[in-house]
Amino acid sequence: MTHISPSSRRGFLKASAALGAFTLAIQAPFIEEAAGQTAPAAAAIPPEVNAWVVVKADDTVVIRIARSEMGQGTLTGLAQLVAEELDCDWAKVTTEYPTPTDNLRRNRVWGDMSTGGSRGIRASHDYVRRGGAAAKIMLVQAAAEAWKVPAAELTVNKGTISHAKTNRRTTYGKVAVAAAAITPPAAASITLKDPKDWKIAGKPLPRLDTRDKVNGKQVYGADLKLPGMLNAAIKDCPVFGGKVRSFNAAAAMAKPGVKKVVQVGESAIAVVADTWWQAKTGLDAVEILWDEGPNARIQQADIDAMVAEGLTATQAFIGNKAGDMAGAMAKAASKVEATYSFPFQNHATMEPMNATAVWTAEKCEVWCPTQNGDAALAAAAAASGHRAQQCEVHKIHLGGGFGRRGWHDYVTQAVQIAKQMPGVPVKLLWSREEDMLHGRFHPITQCKLTAGLDADGKLEALHIRISGQSIVAGIAPNLLENGLDSRVFQGLAQGGNEFTFGYGVPNLLVDHAMRNPHVPPGFWRGVNLNQNAVYIECFIDEVARAAGKDALEFRRALLAGAPKQLAVLNAVADKGGWGKPAPAGHHRGLAAIMGYGSYVAACAEVSVSRAGEVKVHKITAATDPGHAVNPQQIAAQVEGSFVYGLGAAFYQECTVKDGRMEQENFDTYQALRMDEMPAVESIVMPSGGFWGGVGEPTIAVAAPAVLNAIFAATGKRVRRLPLRHTDLKH
Amino acid sequence: MTKLHVNGRVHDVQVDPDTPLLWVIREQLGMTGTKYGCGIAQCGACTVQIDGQAVRSCALPVSAVTPTQKITTIEGLSANSAHPLQQAWVALDVPQCGYCQSGMLMAAATLLASNPKPTEAEIRENITNICRCGTYNRVIAGIKRAADATARRG
Numbered sequence A: 001m002t003h004i005s006p007s008s009r010r011g012f013l014k015a016s017a018a019l020g021a022f023t024l025a026i027q028a029p030f031i032e033e034a035a036g037q038t039a040p041a042a043a044a045i046p047p048e049v050n051a052w053v054v055v056k057a058d059d060t061v062v063i064r065i066a067r068s069e070m071g072q073g074t075l076t077g078l079a080q081l082v083a084e085e086l087d088c089d090w091a092k093v094t095t096e097y098p099t100p101t102d103n104l105r106r107n108r109v110w111g112d113m114s115t116g117g118s119r120g121i122r123a124s125h126d127y128v129r130r131g132g133a134a135a136k137i138m139l140v141q142a143a144a145e146a147w148k149v150p151a152a153e154l155t156v157n158k159g160t161i162s163h164a165k166t167n168r169r170t171t172y173g174k175v176a177v178a179a180a181a182i183t184p185p186a187a188a189s190i191t192l193k194d195p196k197d198w199k200i201a202g203k204p205l206p207r208l209d210t211r212d213k214v215n216g217k218q219v220y221g222a223d224l225k226l227p228g229m230l231n232a233a234i235k236d237c238p239v240f241g242g243k244v245r246s247f248n249a250a251a252a253m254a255k256p257g258v259k260k261v262v263q264v265g266e267s268a269i270a271v272v273a274d275t276w277w278q279a280k281t282g283l284d285a286v287e288i289l290w291d292e293g294p295n296a297r298i299q300q301a302d303i304d305a306m307v308a309e310g311l312t313a314t315q316a317f318i319g320n321k322a323g324d325m326a327g328a329m330a331k332a333a334s335k336v337e338a339t340y341s342f343p344f345q346n347h348a349t350m351e352p353m354n355a356t357a358v359w360t361a362e363k364c365e366v367w368c369p370t371q372n373g374d375a376a377l378a379a380a381a382a383a384s385g386h387r388a389q390q391c392e393v394h395k396i397h398l399g400g401g402f403g404r405r406g407w408h409d410y411v412t413q414a415v416q417i418a419k420q421m422p423g424v425p426v427k428l429l430w431s432r433e434e435d436m437l438h439g440r441f442h443p444i445t446q447c448k449l450t451a452g453l454d455a456d457g458k459l460e461a462l463h464i465r466i467s468g469q470s471i472v473a474g475i476a477p478n479l480l481e482n483g484l485d486s487r488v489f490q491g492l493a494q495g496g497n498e499f500t501f502g503y504g505v506p507n508l509l510v511d512h513a514m515r516n517p518h519v520p521p522g523f524w525r526g527v528n529l530n531q532n533a534v535y536i537e538c539f540i541d542e543v544a545r546a547a548g549k550d551a552l553e554f555r556r557a558l559l560a561g562a563p564k565q566l567a568v569l570n571a572v573a574d575k576g577g578w579g580k581p582a583p584a585g586h587h588r589g590l591a592a593i594m595g596y597g598s599y600v601a602a603c604a605e606v607s608v609s610r611a612g613e614v615k616v617h618k619i620t621a622a623t624d625p626g627h628a629v630n631p632q633q634i635a636a637q638v639e640g641s642f643v644y645g646l647g648a649a650f651y652q653e654c655t656v657k658d659g660r661m662e663q664e665n666f667d668t669y670q671a672l673r674m675d676e677m678p679a680v681e682s683i684v685m686p687s688g689g690f691w692g693g694v695g696e697p698t699i700a701v702a703a704p705a706v707l708n709a710i711f712a713a714t715g716k717r718v719r720r721l722p723l724r725h726t727d728l729k730h
Numbered sequence B: 001m002t003k004l005h006v007n008g009r010v011h012d013v014q015v016d017p018d019t020p021l022l023w024v025i026r027e028q029l030g031m032t033g034t035k036y037g038c039g040i041a042q043c044g045a046c047t048v049q050i051d052g053q054a055v056r057s058c059a060l061p062v063s064a065v066t067p068t069q070k071i072t073t074i075e076g077l078s079a080n081s082a083h084p085l086q087q088a089w090v091a092l093d094v095p096q097c098g099y100c101q102s103g104m105l106m107a108a109a110t111l112l113a114s115n116p117k118p119t120e121a122e123i124r125e126n127i128t129n130i131c132r133c134g135t136y137n138r139v140i141a142g143i144k145r146a147a148d149a150t151a152r153r154g
């Protein structure tokens, strides 16, 4: 990956790019500034056919990737889509990231750089494919003009252009310079390939970014080296909202290698030293007196009580409604009621937060792993005191993102530190402890579900009351709709969106009592779909049992109006052996949901020892993402989703004591490890006609499928997560 | 001044003797393939071999390593990624973000060196490194594939 220079060629794809993704317009104050900007007139060498495609003389094709690669495979998938339409030789494809500043200079020709919400592919497939197709048209046109033959008579195979009548051939690399000068075709004139004709997209191709990850060569943000660079370690007030009252740097300054001790913003102290280990050792020696503020009195029990109160509050935002829930509930022959809870969780990316910055009075330059280059640039600009055009952000490969790296507090801090040492590059790396204490936490919620059944055990009425934290209220309150956060209802939402509630219940009410504690929330891979799937999919199991029905049959009856959700459920039931005898002591559980535009289901097979030890033996998972751009990468995402989802279900919880988080490292915040990893059979079943995401939805079915199987094994319902709180002795 | 034998070469390093080996490797020797994940011997991202044994280098002061002990990092696992594990990793697309994979590979290489044909249960018991992206099943498949390839070659 290299950073590219701006070129005089303005993007023809601007309009289609703008149609692309729904972006959370947070931390992006510079967007208006871009209007009226003209790009500098520098010729790009090697020739840029258009914003997405550069072809070198040796026929190497460089495909530009605007989204971030954090392990989820989007880089390869997006390159496949461009290469498919371009008809180039896949063996000669490489990639590069345009910088966010290039995007700004060129009127956002690459569209949205944010990489979250499983949108990387589904929100940009159209314009990146058009980019590839347009480049092909221009390359072919260049050959046609050189040969003075109609372009329509030319054919392309793997980057070789042929004219059969005159038996002539050339390659993309030979005509690229001429192609770059051709007027781009109108977007409307481009016809994209029918996915059934795909030869590169849709295929289980190996990733483009594997080789350097097996020999230590891949450079992550934490590995960056710049000439003259110093290293910084930081400690932010552990109590959220607290500040630095005073600090004494004398002991730290006496430590070897320590160059400077600085206050960062109102709430943090950083030590800058020759090496990071020296900076960390120095930081431990700084005496800091915190002004912890009123939050220091808050305990986890206070937060739990605040959230619990919302379960029965009279005021709540309505997220989904059908019929007359209250009326039908009053008439129900029998009722089932249960309350569930879901904790704060930290993303715990394997690579802790970090960013490198160098600041001068004229310019600010930042290197960072980010899920949103545009927002990283905005954060850098805001902290630097410069205009965005004076700042440059270089995106570096991420050691995991999971939603955490869409929030750029670490970029802000790095720039604030660098600003106090003009001209010196400073790399800020958080310790794991800092990373755990200053996450953007998965929101805390509880949920009370009430079902009303008729005399035949048919589900007539359902009330789902969610109480708890809103991520949007915490990070972008301007996006609330009259106070309502629609994202709270992921998986339980009204029809027609990407989180549609699949079950047909004639009298339904899903509502949310917003209760926001002082802990800063964030988008945590899977987001609100995770707990909502636990709530609905475990509860449906409870209701089925109360109605005396099989969990699969009960769901099937409710999914008549959601055929795609039904199809994935049927697929896992079938392949997972539902209804057939399981190995001795093994029990099964099901879950299915729609999220991020995809349909996912899981059938888990577990055993629980008499002492209560759970073993997940096998999970059968199905995904219908509409179109599958790289089936083997989807399988990898599905496998990884069970690690992430089961680690959360079994162990992960951050708890508040005296206003701060108690868990500081992997000893108290356990991750799922290999000995606990079940076999995963992944069924990728794209049904076509839509584009769904794959990085997140499957996480949501991991926990409920396993919890339902645990109930089958033990007769015990786990309603409080993580499940280590529940004694499963039986 | 301390002498360290790393990847077949002796390096002179000038560093506080309490500095963990991880940071000496990363910052004094400039080899950044070995990663920091936790600093408390929990995650395995910092795994290197010392005289063939897998060691979590974040929790080992450099003063505990003698100049004659042979340290191998991911950079020294093979020339040109030729180790059967590295080849298996590429063939199976094991890494996702890749950050944990240096440590995974060093732990796996240590296992195969003492147990060339581990059972799945042995692999699961032996490799305790954390991967947040969730590559465990492919890591298991990769180790088996490398073991098979080595066995075939004899």
Ligand code: FES
Binding pocket: B035, B036, B037, B038, B039, B040, B041, B042, B043, B044, B045, B046, B047, B056, B057, B058, B059
């Ligand atoms: S960094 Fe050494 S075990 Fe985690």
Ligand code: FES
Binding pocket: A071, A350, A399, A400, B095, B096, B097, B098, B099, B100, B101, B130, B131, B132, B133, B134, B135
């Ligand atoms: S591949 Fe990302 S942590 Fe293992």
